[in-house]
Amino acid sequence: MRRPYWIPQHASPFDFPNIDSxxxxxxxxxxxxxxxxxxxxxxxxxxxxxxxxxxxQPILWWSPSQRMVLYPDALKISRSLKKTIxxxxxxxxxxxxxxxxxxxxxxxxxxQKGTWITADMIDAYCRLHEYEFAHSVEAWHDxxxxxxxxGVAMGKIFFGESMFCRMTDASKVAFTHLxxxxxxxxxxxxxxxxxxxxxxxxxxxxIPRKQFRLLLEHLSEMPxxxxxxxxxxxxxxxxxILET
Numbered sequence: 323m324r325r326p327y328w329i330p331q332h333a334s335p336f337d338f339p340n341i342d343s344x345x346x347x348x349x350x351x352x353x354x355x356x357x358x359x360x361x362x363x364x365x366x367x368x369x370x371x372x373x374x375x376x377x378x379q380p381i382l383w384w385s386p387s388q389r390m391v392l393y394p395d396a397l398k399i400s401r402s403l404k405k406t407i408x409x410x411x412x413x414x415x416x417x418x419x420x421x422x423x424x425x426x427x428x429x430x431x432x433x434q435k436g437t438w439i440t441a442d443m444i445d446a447y448c449r450l451h452e453y454e455f456a457h458s459v460e461a462w463h464d465x466x467x468x469x470x471x472x473g474v475a476m477g478k479i480f481f482g483e484s485m486f487c488r489m490t491d492a493s494k495v496a497f498t499h500l501x502x503x504x505x506x507x508x509x510x511x512x513x514x515x516x517x518x519x520x521x522x523x524x525x526x527x528x529i530p531r532k533q534f535r536l537l538l539e540h541l542s543e544m545p546x547x548x549x550x551x552x553x554x555x556x557x558x559x560x561x562x563i564l565e566t
Contacts, residue, residue, distance in 0.1 A: 326351050327343070329383075337356070349388075358446035363450060367476055370389075377438075386515070392514055406491045415553070423459075429486065468492045469485070481512075502557055
């Protein structure tokens with residue numbers, strides 16, 4: 323039985339196998355070990371690889387055979403979500419509290435034991451944020467953080483990592499704002515990693531690993547939007563979702 327590739331603790335950050343060698347069972351498991359250094363994470367994302375493991379496991383690196391992605395122009399916004407956005411219940415911001423968003427995403431969910439967003443993972447992605455590779459979206463209500471998401475941006479791809487919600491539709495509103503802004507900045511793809519009904523309802527779809535790799539090779543090398551992110555002030559006022 324074939325086993326995933328083992329990465330020694332102090333190996334070069336380039337030390338990843340070809341993603342086509344990922345296991346079929348469990349689907350997409352590519353490598354074990356290594357570290358969460360800034361350089362290794364950047365190289366991993368450029369190759370279509372992401373870390374995902376629980377607190378009692380070594381670092382596991384994945385590249386699933388079917389990749390869940392959203393083309394920004396294919397975003398689906400339900401009638402009820404449009405009504406919620408028009409009511410302006412939430413204030414949506416970018417890059418205002420990255421660590422707090424990650425910590426909220428790390429909180430255990432209903433019927434879920436533990437978390438895959440470990441303390442080491444939070445520290446590692448906060449470093450990515452400091453170097454302007456990782457970004458957060460926050461949904462606020464009465465001054466309280468009630469929803470949001472975070473991810474990594476390279477070229478014209480946004481790699482979504484996790485989202486959380488403490489009020490109905492808070493994360494959906496945050497995600498919708500993000501997608502509309504990414505459209506304006508010319509982003510061509512949002513990586514959602516693995517299938518969920520929630521993401522599918524928003525317009526995401528699965529594509530084969532080979533197709534994802536080809537998109538990645540092209541889009542990750544394109545000029546990106548750098549610096550601390552902010553929403554355009556007229557984003558929602560001029561978006562079609564506010565049309566009556």
